[in-house]
Amino acid sequence: MAHGAWCMALLTYPLPRAPCPMHLTKCLSAKGIMKKVNIGLIGLGTVGRGVYDAITCNGDLIARRTGVSVAIRGVCDEDKKALKGIDLQGGAVKVCTADELIKDRHIDIIVELIGGVDSAKEIILSALRKKKHVVTANKALLSGHWKEIFGAASENGVFVNFEASVGGAIPVIRTLRESFVADRIDTIYGILNGTTNFILSMMAMTGCSFDEALKIAQEKGIAEADPGLDISGKDSAHKLAILALLGFGMDVFCNDVYTEGITHIGPQDMRNAARLGYSIKLLAIAKDTPDGVQLRVHPTLIMASHLLSGVRGADNAIFVKGDLMGESLLFGKGAGRKPTASSIAGDIVEIARHVAFFGNNNPVPYNLNYASGEKSVSPMEELFISYYLRFSVIDKPGVLAGISSILAKYNISIASVSQEERKAGETVPVVILNHSAKEGDMRKAIAEIDELEYVTDKTVVIRMEEF
Amino acid sequence: MAHGAWCMALLTYPLPRAPCPMHLTKCLSAKGIMKKVNIGLIGLGTVGRGVYDAITCNGDLIARRTGVSVAIRGVCDEDKKALKGIDLQGGAVKVCTADELIKDRHIDIIVELIGGVDSAKEIILSALRKKKHVVTANKALLSGHWKEIFGAASENGVFVNFEASVGGAIPVIRTLRESFVADRIDTIYGILNGTTNFILSMMAMTGCSFDEALKIAQEKGIAEADPGLDISGKDSAHKLAILALLGFGMDVFCNDVYTEGITHIGPQDMRNAARLGYSIKLLAIAKDTPDGVQLRVHPTLIMASHLLSGVRGADNAIFVKGDLMGESLLFGKGAGRKPTASSIAGDIVEIARHVAFFGNNNPVPYNLNYASGEKSVSPMEELFISYYLRFSVIDKPGVLAGISSILAKYNISIASVSQEERKAGETVPVVILNHSAKEGDMRKAIAEIDELEYVTDKTVVIRMEEF
Numbered sequence: 001m002a003h004g005a006w007c008m009a010l011l012t013y014p015l016p017r018a019p020c021p022m023h024l025t026k027c028l029s030a031k032g033i034m035k036k037v038n039i040g041l042i043g044l045g046t047v048g049r050g051v052y053d054a055i056t057c058n059g060d061l062i063a064r065r066t067g068v069s070v071a072i073r074g075v076c077d078e079d080k081k082a083l084k085g086i087d088l089q090g091g092a093v094k095v096c097t098a099d100e101l102i103k104d105r106h107i108d109i110i111v112e113l114i115g116g117v118d119s120a121k122e123i124i125l126s127a128l129r130k131k132k133h134v135v136t137a138n139k140a141l142l143s144g145h146w147k148e149i150f151g152a153a154s155e156n157g158v159f160v161n162f163e164a165s166v167g168g169a170i171p172v173i174r175t176l177r178e179s180f181v182a183d184r185i186d187t188i189y190g191i192l193n194g195t196t197n198f199i200l201s202m203m204a205m206t207g208c209s210f211d212e213a214l215k216i217a218q219e220k221g222i223a224e225a226d227p228g229l230d231i232s233g234k235d236s237a238h239k240l241a242i243l244a245l246l247g248f249g250m251d252v253f254c255n256d257v258y259t260e261g262i263t264h265i266g267p268q269d270m271r272n273a274a275r276l277g278y279s280i281k282l283l284a285i286a287k288d289t290p291d292g293v294q295l296r297v298h299p300t301l302i303m304a305s306h307l308l309s310g311v312r313g314a315d316n317a318i319f320v321k322g323d324l325m326g327e328s329l330l331f332g333k334g335a336g337r338k339p340t341a342s343s344i345a346g347d348i349v350e351i352a353r354h355v356a357f358f359g360n361n362n363p364v365p366y367n368l369n370y371a372s373g374e375k376s377v378s379p380m381e382e383l384f385i386s387y388y389l390r391f392s393v394i395d396k397p398g399v400l401a402g403i404s405s406i407l408a409k410y411n412i413s414i415a416s417v418s419q420e421e422r423k424a425g426e427t428v429p430v431v432i433l434n435h436s437a438k439e440g441d442m443r444k445a446i447a448e449i450d451e452l453e454y455v456t457d458k459t460v461v462i463r464m465e466e467f
Numbered sequence: 468m469a470h471g472a473w474c475m476a477l478l479t480y481p482l483p484r485a486p487c488p489m490h491l492t493k494c495l496s497a498k499g500i501m502k503k504v505n506i507g508l509i510g511l512g513t514v515g516r517g518v519y520d521a522i523t524c525n526g527d528l529i530a531r532r533t534g535v536s537v538a539i540r541g542v543c544d545e546d547k548k549a550l551k552g553i554d555l556q557g558g559a560v561k562v563c564t565a566d567e568l569i570k571d572r573h574i575d576i577i578v579e580l581i582g583g584v585d586s587a588k589e590i591i592l593s594a595l596r597k598k599k600h601v602v603t604a605n606k607a608l609l610s611g612h613w614k615e616i617f618g619a620a621s622e623n624g625v626f627v628n629f630e631a632s633v634g635g636a637i638p639v640i641r642t643l644r645e646s647f648v649a650d651r652i653d654t655i656y657g658i659l660n661g662t663t664n665f666i667l668s669m670m671a672m673t674g675c676s677f678d679e680a681l682k683i684a685q686e687k688g689i690a691e692a693d694p695g696l697d698i699s700g701k702d703s704a705h706k707l708a709i710l711a712l713l714g715f716g717m718d719v720f721c722n723d724v725y726t727e728g729i730t731h732i733g734p735q736d737m738r739n740a741a742r743l744g745y746s747i748k749l750l751a752i753a754k755d756t757p758d759g760v761q762l763r764v765h766p767t768l769i770m771a772s773h774l775l776s777g778v779r780g781a782d783n784a785i786f787v788k789g790d791l792m793g794e795s796l797l798f799g800k801g802a803g804r805k806p807t808a809s810s811i812a813g814d815i816v817e818i819a820r821h822v823a824f825f826g827n828n829n830p831v832p833y834n835l836n837y838a839s840g841e842k843s844v845s846p847m848e849e850l851f852i853s854y855y856l857r858f859s860v861i862d863k864p865g866v867l868a869g870i871s872s873i874l875a876k877y878n879i880s881i882a883s884v885s886q887e888e889r890k891a892g893e894t895v896p897v898v899i900l901n902h903s904a905k906e907g908d909m910r911k912a913i914a915e916i917d918e919l920e921y922v923t924d925k926t927v928v929i930r931m932e933e934f
Contacts, residue, residue, distance in 0.1 A: 182812030
């Protein structure tokens with residue numbers, strides 16, 4: 001009944017319109033119905049500062065909604081400049097080392113936001129061994145080392161929450177883990193990288209080149225100075241591995257994902273795609289088929305009428321198919337200080353509620369909780385896929401016959417051919433669409449075609465996805 | 468450490484590719500690591516049968532993912548025919564009355580799926596008083612009586628889960644309650660009714676009338692024989708009230724929502740909208756503004772390029788804006804046996820995990836947990852909205868002058884005017900767009916215009932929404 005009493009208090013307690021966190025916390029604490037949970041924040045970069053701001057500014061809201069007050073007890077960052085503007089609240093917030101935060105017995109939750117793999121892994125494992133719950137957004141670490149991390153979490157009976165590791169503010173981890181817990185998931189499509197989606201959207205909208213679009217993205221702070229991880233597709237592969245791990249319940253690491261970037265896409269490909277009724281997206285694809293699991297990240301032609309085609313700019317989206325829920329799409333901001341902080345705050349609050357209600361000596365109701373299955377990843381060469389092919393050829397008689405006879409030799413049928421207006425003797429693009437060929441055959445055919453004397457440039461191969 | 472041990476077992480326990488539920492449950496039960504939670508299913512209509520099938524067919528998956536086995540201990544339905552095909556598993560599943568299920572001390576969770584308000588309310592309140600957790604999809608009941616229901620849940624320290632009450636398989640309740648817990652939500656847009664979205668999509672696609680589209684929807688089983696609740700917008704209003712309750716944390720009931728249906732939309736309005744770059748959707752709108760809260764359901768013109776315009780057929784979508792996460796859209800199946808069952812199964816599993824880990828004598832970490840605020844709903848007449856107006860007039864000199872002078876009298880400016888090709892003396896439609904007028908003024912102006920002798924039919928007024 002004591003519980004019921006404070007729940008009802010929350011349900012009916014009259015609150016001022018926009019109370020400050022301190023007001024509310026003190027007010028409810030005085031009544032003995034507000035519970036406080038302490039966090040330690042490791043890393044005060046863009047995202048870390050976002051989390052600091054979110055907890056500080058919206059703490060009253062969280063308290064009102066959940067009955068739990070989340071307090072930042074300590075922060076740490078190697079770069080002392082990162083502390084600028086942090087309000088230490090007269091000593092209530094301590095500045096210390098990661099190790100000190102982990103050892104602080106008043107801290108329940110460690111929030112790791114330093115990124116990278118090695119140091120972050122050490123910090124997280126060390127926190128877990130001290131029975132601290134952990135919140136992280138570190139996809140590179142999780143997609144490569146999840147077994148160690150979740151193993152340590154389970155051994156020590158604590159949570160590792162990682163909603164912000166995939167899709168920024170999009171609640172895809174919680175949705176896969178909880179909402180779709182009764183669904184056999186067979187397909188996941190994701191636009192998981194805002195930088196590449198911005199670049200491709202810019203190319204589609206303005207007709208500019210990849211390099212020009214990248215430059216604009218860098219100027220706008222959407223692409224990093226070294227954009228390698230994004231434009232190579234690796235960042236998307238990290239995220240896809242995490243989604244497949246949850247969705248399919250299988251042993252999978254980022255290295256299992258076939259990965260191809262977007263640097264070879266030209267403005268003419270964007271134009272051709274639009275003319276044919278498609279858009280080009282860097283799509284992360286996971287399919288659980290009777291022949292094995294497909295895991296791949298590559299530029300992909302998708303029908304312009306599909307919802308995923310409407311995901312433009314730096315936004316992300318994840319499309320999931322299950323045997324019960326049918327088709328689902330989650331859309332939102334994929335990165336950025338505030339959206340990522342929103343996700344991380346949600347993760348923190350979930351654990352804070354658990355700690356406030358059950359203390360730290362109770363088991364957590366889940367961690368990864370996925371059994372290793374017997375599923376295995378199909379080799380890319382074995383997959384049957386549809387293709388867009390752009391050949392660069394010198395326009396002269398017999399060219400199309402030469403290309404099509406090599407395609408035929410490898411059992412690759414042609415669904416449509418188009419060629420722009422020609423000036424005799426000049427290089428012209430020939431675009432061929434195919435509606436299903438074996439990837440291995442396609443690679444061999446293209447290698448052979450690219451050796452032909454009238455083929456002037458490497459053929460551009462973009463896979464297509466039919467929904 | 469015992470906990471850690473079984474968690475690791477789940478993490479690494481080798482399972483056959485598709486084990487039957489019984490195999491897995493027995494196998495893990497024998498090892499003492501599978502916990503069983505019993506449910507009672509009240510109502511075996513379309514959705515109830517879907518839940519029965521979901522738990523029966525995908526129970527192994529749920530067990531593997533969560534370590535909890537959900538068992539249907541009893542079912543009940545007033546219509547004995549509804550029991551056809553239910554496998555009673557040699558007596559393991561009992562057929563009894565709602566009252567017997569509620570009183571069964573082995574049952575932890577009551578799943579109410581009979582619909583309607585009075586009996587359902589009685590059943591739910593009776594279950595809560597017996598300290599049974601409840602899962603329901605009953606939006607009519609919740610949006611009208613949530614205070615009583617959640618009050619009783621809090622008093623008795625049990626959960627009421629209701630994900631399927633809004634947006635079928637779309638995880639919007641969990642997302643608002645948990646993922647966006649740190650966000651100040653200021654805007655919610657929803658396409659919350661599959662029947663009306665199907666009808667409007669059909670009208671847009673084929674050019675047919677409302678009546679024709681409704682007939683097709685009924686033939687396809689998408690609209691009920693009595694479609695009143697759907698086409699009047701009331702079903703959407705029920706759902707919007709629940710979303711506003713969660714998103715804004717305010718006292719709100721379905722009767723607070725201004726509600727208008729879609730029966731007055733003509734094929735010519737769909738054509739006009741398309742020509743102007745818009746689609747027409749039955750949009751549920753909730754906005755928390757400094758001037759008050761807007762809650763309204765009405766046909767709405769939205770830009771064709773917006774993601775919500777791409778939500779076609781019986782699908783649903785919910786668009787949410789928050790101060791941290793920015794803009795988010797959740798899309799999926801809004802109704803149907805399997806999608807609704809997916810959602811309900813997710814709700815059941817959430818509670819089952821809690822029961823399995825913490826027993827029934829522990830507090831629940833949340834229920835509604837929203838304090839009554841001081842927010843109030845703005846009267847519809849006071850809102851400033853954009854409008855599409857279609858006047859039916861006899862084409863003669865002075866008509867446009869007459870209409871526009873009345874609009875001007877009420878401070879309604881004209882953004883654009885279009886009139887189809889005219890045959891002198893015949894009735895012609897005149898379409899006027901306006902980019903912000905006070906609803907009260909607009910109503911007065913239209914009433915006055917509709918009295919003009921050359922106005923041959925009631926003016927069609929459709930509100931517009933700019934994102």
